[in-house]
Amino acid sequence: MTNATVSCKRLLAVPLLANFTDEEAEQLLSIAESLDFQPGQIVLAEDEQSSNLWIVIDGTCEIVKESDQTGRQVVLSELRSNQHFGEMSFFHPAPHSASVRAKTPMKLLRIGRGDYEKLVTEQCASAFKLAFNAISGLAERLRRATDRLADLDSAEPLAKPPSEWSTFRTKVDAWNL
Template sequence: MTLTITTELLAQVPLFHDMKPSELEQLAQISQLMHFQPGEVILRQGGRSQNLWVVLEGTCEVVRHGSDGRDVILATVEPYANFGEMSFFHPAPHSASVRAKTHVHLLRLGRNEYEDLIRRNCLAAYKLAYNAVQILAQRLRRMDQWVAELLEQQEDEQSVCEWSQFRQTLFSKWNL
């Protein structure tokens, strides 16, 4: 099973949004196409590799190994989405593992090669960073919303406290 990297294919990747074919080629040159079997681990929780991954075909899953020994699947990553970007831009151990759910074809971009592009003032590298910022900002916004909802929910729980419910039952609904 082979997959040919074309500029048409890469143009669909959000991380490569708004790039000219020549810029896409520049990035393709420093990337490797990788293939994984179902169940193979691509990135290990706690590991410190600095690669940016883009799914071109197949599905991956993000798995967190709990301290109780159980695995929790946090998300699945579908074609054209990326992972590994947090460690890529900010070195830290991976917070979860990513493994192949199906046969997957991935594009791997290494940190060193990327830094070379930056040093050469390559516009493609800066565009990639700009796109990554947008993707991360989206994710941050979703997180903010989620936190806000969580807080609201807590407030709701406080306002339906048993005692005020009891009071309402006896003084409003059943004040006979």
């Protein structure tokens, strides 16, 4: 659990740090904390609140949600190294919509909101670039979600079963009376 376990060079491979200089990566690393998790350990719990941005350095974790009807857990997706999570709560505090659970032994980098604000106050370029990159990712996800909604909307008439009225009509017509 020391910063030394993650090198500056390793961090530059993370897309969230695109366009970072070595110096900016060092700034970020100075406020980040490196944490290890064992398989099955919960990183974030659904419905709880925290404001941290997480970067996967090594290993795989699962995004898990409890199903409303049955109470069973459903795995929504997996995150691998160089991906990040927690940015929604990081920028807009709200209970987590799903849990994150380690699937394999993991190494994660945690950036706390309070520490990040220190970078902002000091007007570090790293704070600005991190926000910019995170927002780009969020914007892309929002656009994909919007497109999917539009698809669902236009696909609905096709997906609907034929009406009772038209079924009846077909059946009556079939007798050719």
